[in-house]
Amino acid sequence: MKITRILTHPGGAHKDEFLACCVLAAIHGCEIQRCEPEQADLDDESTAVVDVGGEHDPERSNFDHHQFPRDHEPICALSLVLMDLGIYEDARNFCDWLETAERFDVTGPISTAKWLGMEREALARLVSPIDITLLRRFAKTSSLGAGEPLYEVMRWVGEDILEFVQSLKKRLEFVAANAVIWEVGELKVLFMPRTDPMPEEASAGLGRYLESIGMDKEVAGMVYPDRRGSGYGLSRFNDDPRLDFNRIETEEDVHFAHARGFVAKTSASAEGRLRELLALAEVG
CATH class of the missing domain: 3.10.310 (Diaminopimelate Epimerase; Chain A, domain 1)
Incomplete structure (x- = not known):
C-alpha cells in the first residue's frame, strides 16, 4: 500500500513517533500532519497513523502501542513500523539504541536508567541538544512536507536507519565469507x-x-x-x-x-x- 499521508499526535513530541515518521518519510516522501485522528483516518489505508489512535493494525497502516497491556514487552511506534517493514529483528540486533528508546518511551526515564544500571542523573547527561532541538521544532509544527528543512532532515534520518540495518546484514554475510x-x-x-x-x-x-x-x-x-x-x-x-x-x-x-x-x-x-x-x- 502506498502511503500518501503520515499522521501523528499534536503536542509534545517524543523520539519514538519522530523516528517512526522519519522512516516512513524516507520510504514514501509524503506529508506529515500532527493532529488527532478521526475514524476516517484510521480506516484510510493510505494514511499511516503513528503513535496515536489506539490501534495496531498494519494492514490499515495504524501503528499505535498505547493500548497494549501494562505487562506487554516494551515496544514503541517505531518498533511497530519496523515490524511492518520486516526489519525489526535486524534493527534490534544491529541498533544498540533501539531497545533503550523503546524502554524510555514505555517505562520512562527512571525505570530505563535502572535497567541500564545507572543513576537517573547520568541518563540526563547523555541527552544531546540535537535531540532537544529536533523534537522541539517537530512539536511546534502542524504539518511538514518535502522541501522544508526539518522534513528533509527527518528523511535523511530515516534513510540512514534503513540503510544501516539493511546494509549491515549484507556486510556481516560478507565478513563471514572472507x-x-x-x-x-x-x-x-x-x-x-x-x-x-x-x-x-x-x-x-x-x-x-x-x-x-x-x-x-x-x-x-x-x-x-x-x-x-x-x-x-x-x-x-x-x-x-x-x-x-x-x-x-x-x-x-x-x-x-x-x-x-x-x-x-x-x-x-x-x-x-x-x-x-x-x-x-x-x-x-
Missing part, C-alpha cells in the same frame, strides 16, 4: 583481507561479526584494509590492553601509530609481515 581468525602468540586476531571490490568501510561490521560468532570476548585485535592506502590498519578490539601499537611506531613500514597505542597504519600487505607487527605489538 574474514579469518589468526592466532598470534597468545592472542587471537581477526584478519579481514583485501578483496575486489572492496567495501567502502573495510572495518565496518567486524565487531558485530565477532559478537555473532561468540568471539567478542576472545579476540584482542583486528587487521583490515586501509581505505586510504594499499596497506592495512591494525587496532585493538574492545581496547584490549594486550596490544600496544606504540611498540611498532619506529618500524619502517608503519606510517602512523596513535599516541594512546590503540591503532596503527602500515604499508605492509604480506600476511607474514602483518603477523610480525602484531607479535611486536603484543604486551608480554
